[in-house]
Amino acid sequence: MSTEKEGQGRPQERPVPAPPAVAPDEPAHPAASAPPVPPGAPVAGAPAPGVPAPPTAPLPALPGAPASAGPAGPPPADPPTGTFGGPVGPPAAPPDAPWAAFPTAGPPKKRRGGLIAAVLAATLLAGGVGGGVGYLVADRDGTVTSATASGAGEGTVARAPESVAGIAEAALPSVVTIEAQSTTEGGTGTGFVYDEDGHILTNNHVVASAADGGTLTVTFSDGASYEAEVVGRAEGYDVAVLRLLDAGDRDLQPLPVGDSDAVAVGDATIAIGAPFGLSGTVTTGIVSAKNRPVASSDGQGGNASYMSALQTDASINPGNSGGPLLNGDGEVIGVNSAIQSTPGSGMGQSQAGSIGLGFAIPINQAQRVAQDLIDSGQPVYAIIGASVEMRGDTPGARISENAPAGEEAVTPGGPAAGAGLRAGDVITRFGDRVIDSGPTLISEIWTYKPGDTVEVTYQRDGREHTAEIVLDQRVGDA
Structure with missing residues (x-):
C-alpha cells in the first residue's frame, strides 16, 4: 500500500x-537524549505557550x-533566537x-x-x-x-x-x-x-x-x-x-x-x-x-x-x-x-x-x-540564512529584528538576502506549504536539499511579495 x-x-x-x-x-x-537542533541558522523568538521552544x-x-x-x-523569559537557513542551535x-x-x-x-x-x-x-x-x-x-x-x-x-x-x-x-x-x-x-x-x-x-x-x-x-x-x-x-x-x-x-x-x-x-x-x-x-x-x-x-x-x-x-x-x-x-x-x-x-x-x-x-x-559521517542541512522568531502573535515565520549578539538577522550574501528578504518580513508560504510559525518553516526547509530553488511568499508592511530562494547548506550539528 x-x-x-x-x-x-x-x-x-x-x-x-x-x-x-x-x-x-x-x-x-x-x-x-533528545535530537539536537542543527545549528547554522539563528532562530529568534520562543514557541507559543504549551509548545516546546x-x-x-x-x-x-x-x-x-x-x-x-x-x-x-x-x-x-526572553524568546530565544535560532539561526534559520541552517540547523537550529x-x-x-x-x-x-x-x-x-x-x-x-x-x-x-x-x-x-x-x-x-x-x-x-x-x-x-x-x-x-x-x-x-x-x-x-x-x-x-x-x-x-x-x-x-x-x-x-x-x-x-x-x-x-x-x-x-x-x-x-x-x-x-x-x-x-x-x-x-x-x-x-x-x-x-x-x-x-x-x-x-x-x-x-x-x-x-x-x-x-x-x-x-x-x-x-x-x-x-x-x-x-x-x-x-x-x-x-x-x-x-x-x-x-x-x-x-x-x-x-x-x-x-x-x-x-x-x-x-x-x-x-x-x-x-x-x-x-x-x-x-x-x-x-x-x-x-x-x-x-x-x-x-x-x-x-x-x-x-x-x-x-x-x-x-x-x-x-x-x-x-x-x-x-x-x-x-x-x-x-x-x-x-x-x-x-x-x-x-x-x-x-x-x-x-x-x-x-x-x-x-x-x-x-x-x-x-x-x-x-x-x-x-x-x-561522510556528517549530516547536511538546507538553510536560508536568516533568523526567525519561534514565538509570535503574527501567523507565519517572522524574520527576527533582534538577532543574537554578533549576528545579523539576515546573513549577508546568504539565500534570504539574495532573495531580497529583510528583518521584520513574515514568511507565510514556503514552496507549496503554508507557514504559520518559525518551527513549521524549519521543518519544511529541512525537507529540501541544498541547492534547491524554492518560491517564498512573505509580507512586508501589510503587502504580500514573492521571491525565489536558492538554499545553501550547513554541514554537521556543531
Missing part, C-alpha cells in the same frame, strides 16, 4: 493548532523504551509543555516537547536506551532485560504474504532491538537493517547516550546479538546510522524501502518495534495525516529536532523509536520517532503511552540523511 512521506511531500496543508504536550518515544530504558528551547522526540517524563519548565530552555521521555540505563531523564503554532510537540519514544520506542522488561530484582519478540516463528500458521501476518513474518528478521549503555544511563530502542553492509537505521535519540564512550548492542528476532558502532548522527533530523561489528557471515536482509511522497491519508500502516522492551511487537493503523510539523527534544538542554512527519494511529510507545513504519506492501515509509500523549499519561509520572497519535520521519528524508551519514 502506498504511503506518503511527511516533510518530503508538499501538499498545501495548513498545520493544525498545537495539540497537548506529546511524549517522546524513548528507549525501553530511561534516559534517551524551537531552536532555542529543546523539543522532545520519540524516545525508545520508557523514560521518566516530567513537566516542562516555564518558558524562557540548541534550545535555550525546555519546552513549555511537559514531555515524557524514555531514559536509558540509569536514572530516567525527562523529555519534553510541544506543538509550536501548527507544530506538534511530540515525545521521544525512547525506552531505557537513548531512543527507540519500548521499555526494557524489568525483573523482580530491579534489573532490566530485553525480551526477544516472538513474532512469526516455529509453529505459526501460514498466512498470505500480503496479509499483515505475512508482512510481519517477512519483516521481523530485519528489525532489531537496540540497547544503548553509557556509564550513567541506558535504554532500549528499535532499528532495522538498512543495507547488506551491516548498517542499521534508527533515531539519534536512541543511541545518543552511548555515542561517546558507551556500548551499543543490537539483537535480532532470533536472539542473536552483536556489538555496534555509531557511523553518524544527525541531531536536527533525529536520524542515526549504526554498523554491526563482527556480524560474520550473517545473512542480512534490508527492509524494502517505499516512497513516502506517494503516501495518502488513509493508507494502511504497520509499526514494528520494542515498546517497553517487548521486542518484535507489531501494531497496525493508517496514515492519519502527512506533513505534520513536529518539534521534539529531551528537555535536558540539548538541541531540538524538527520533522514534517507522517502521522499514524498505529500504536507506538516508548521503545518503538527508530523502528520501521511500513505500508500495506511491507515497504518502509517512515521511521517512528515521537508520540503525542495526554498530560499525566504513562507509567507513573515518567512514561507516556500511545493515544493513537504517533509520528514518523518520512523515509525519503531519512534515507537521504542516512546516506550522507554513511558517506
Whole structure:
C-alpha cells in the first residue's frame, strides 16, 4: 500500500493548532537524549505557550523504551533566537509543555516537547536506551532485560504474504532491538537493517547516550546479538546510522524501502518495534495525516529536532523509536520517532503511552540523511540564512529584528538576502506549504536539499511579495 512521506511531500496543508504536550518515544530504558537542533541558522523568538521552544528551547522526540517524563519548565523569559537557513542551535530552555521521555540505563531523564503554532510537540519514544520506542522488561530484582519478540516463528500458521501476518513474518528478521549503555544511563530502542553492509537505521535519540564512550548492542528476532558502532548522527533530523561489528557471515536482509511522497491519508500502516522492551511487537493503523510539523527534544538542554512527519494511529510507545513504519506492501515509509500523549499519561509520572497519535520521519528524508551519514559521517542541512522568531502573535515565520549578539538577522550574501528578504518580513508560504510559525518553516526547509530553488511568499508592511530562494547548506550539528 502506498504511503506518503511527511516533510518530503508538499501538499498545501495548513498545520493544525498545537495539540497537548506529546511524549517522546524513548528507549525501553530511561534516559534517551533528545535530537539536537542543527545549528547554522539563528532562530529568534520562543514557541507559543504549551509548545516546546524551537531552536532555542529543546523539543522532545520519540524516545525508545520508557523514560521518566516530567513537566516542562516555564518558558524562557526572553524568546530565544535560532539561526534559520541552517540547523537550529540548541534550545535555550525546555519546552513549555511537559514531555515524557524514555531514559536509558540509569536514572530516567525527562523529555519534553510541544506543538509550536501548527507544530506538534511530540515525545521521544525512547525506552531505557537513548531512543527507540519500548521499555526494557524489568525483573523482580530491579534489573532490566530485553525480551526477544516472538513474532512469526516455529509453529505459526501460514498466512498470505500480503496479509499483515505475512508482512510481519517477512519483516521481523530485519528489525532489531537496540540497547544503548553509557556509564550513567541506558535504554532500549528499535532499528532495522538498512543495507547488506551491516548498517542499521534508527533515531539519534536512541543511541545518543552511548555515542561517546558507551556500548551499543543490537539483537535480532532470533536472539542473536552483536556489538555496534555509531557511523553518524544527525541531531536536527533525529536520524542515526549504526554498523554491526563482527556480524560474520550473517545473512542480512534490508527492509524494502517505499516512497513516502506517494503516501495518502488513509493508507494502511504497520509499526514494528520494542515498546517497553517487548521486542518484535507489531501494531497496525493508517496514515492519519502527512506533513505534520513536529518539534521534539529531551528537555535536558540539548538541541531540538524538527520533522514534517507522517502521522499514524498505529500504536507506538516508548521503545518503538527508530523502528520501521511500513505500508500495506511491507515497504518502509517512515521511521517512528515521537508520540503525542495526554498530560499525566504513562507509567507513573515518567512514561507516556500511545493515544493513537504517533509520528514518523518520512523515509525519503531519512534515507537521504542516512546516506550522507554513511558517506561522510556528517549530516547536511538546507538553510536560508536568516533568523526567525519561534514565538509570535503574527501567523507565519517572522524574520527576527533582534538577532543574537554578533549576528545579523539576515546573513549577508546568504539565500534570504539574495532573495531580497529583510528583518521584520513574515514568511507565510514556503514552496507549496503554508507557514504559520518559525518551527513549521524549519521543518519544511529541512525537507529540501541544498541547492534547491524554492518560491517564498512573505509580507512586508501589510503587502504580500514573492521571491525565489536558492538554499545553501550547513554541514554537521556543531
